[in-house]
Amino acid sequence: MANVSIRPANPSDAALILSFIRDLAAYEKLSHEVAATEADVHAKLFGANPRVFCNIAEIDGEPAGFAVWFFNFSTFLGRHGLYLEDLYVHPQFRGKGVGRALLAHLARHAVAEGCGRLEWWVLDWNAPAIDFYKSLGAVAMSDWTVFRVTGDALERLAKA
Amino acid sequence: MANVSIRPANPSDAALILSFIRDLAAYEKLSHEVAATEADVHAKLFGANPRVFCNIAEIDGEPAGFAVWFFNFSTFLGRHGLYLEDLYVHPQFRGKGVGRALLAHLARHAVAEGCGRLEWWVLDWNAPAIDFYKSLGAVAMSDWTVFRVTGDALERLAKA
Numbered sequence A, B: 001m002a003n004v005s006i007r008p009a010n011p012s013d014a015a016l017i018l019s020f021i022r023d024l025a026a027y028e029k030l031s032h033e034v035a036a037t038e039a040d041v042h043a044k045l046f047g048a049n050p051r052v053f054c055n056i057a058e059i060d061g062e063p064a065g066f067a068v069w070f071f072n073f074s075t076f077l078g079r080h081g082l083y084l085e086d087l088y089v090h091p092q093f094r095g096k097g098v099g100r101a102l103l104a105h106l107a108r109h110a111v112a113e114g115c116g117r118l119e120w121w122v123l124d125w126n127a128p129a130i131d132f133y134k135s136l137g138a139v140a141m142s143d144w145t146v147f148r149v150t151g152d153a154l155e156r157l158a159k160a
Helices: A011-027 A038-046 A098-112 A127-135 A151-158 B011-027 B038-046 B098-112 B127-135 B151-158
Strands: A004-008 A053-059 A062-074 A079-089 A117-123 A144-150 B004-008 B053-059 B062-074 B079-089 B117-123 B144-150
Touching (some): A011 A079, A117 A127, A117 B151, A127 B144, A144 B144, B079 B098
Antiparallel strands (some): A053 A062, A117 B144, A144 B117, B004 B053
16 A cells, blocks of 8 residues: 555645545536635635635645545534545545545544544445445445525525 | 524523434434433533534424534535534424424525525435425435444544
């Protein structure tokens, strides 16, 4: 295995983070959904009291991938969890344990913070990712579906 | 429709909030998963700089239901969203617009905070809830599945 190191992202990573976000969206065939700008990344990840965080994985000093995450909460556990919003490894660095290193890092952070869970979601067609996640002990919450209100529907509901 | 009012929860609501959490778990046939205590509710919702929030719905001053939520984040939008962890209406107050009032309140808060989305998840067998959510303009994210690492698997991954 290559020597993977994980570090917290810093403001000088904003362009890199945005490029990873766009690369992940392209992989997920969702590029049309990306509206985020470098200014958004700066403001949300590196402003005062951020509610969302990023780690960069490096191999020999080269950025190889990233994880973006925040604290969710389980009322049943009465504890926070870590929710992994984005996990991405650059194609040239795949198969070197980068994704596993990022997830293990987040699991350590979750345990250290007293969190009960590490969670994320995955597109159902992404079989290689699903197999990988299951190999790490992740369980599919198959009897639940996420619902979303956004755009005009959110504005309408806000006026209801 | 009854006169539903929504207010932020305060520390004196901790026992009420825990009772709503337990009632919701019973409805979802998941009572065995509830480990939360009143002390957890106090610490997580009413400590310094909380990362999770609660609103209480009242009818004529009687607590009728609650919503527990936190800020999630969309890398694609570059914006936070509101994630609704729990929504519950006491049986004696159902059919009076309490759930709708809570969701509309959160939608207003989402818009006011510059959030792009209001999201939550629902058990696939809960057809009445799903029909209600769709009537509000919510869309099922049917091609995604949530994965979770917890318990021993989380500890193992943390040591990987």
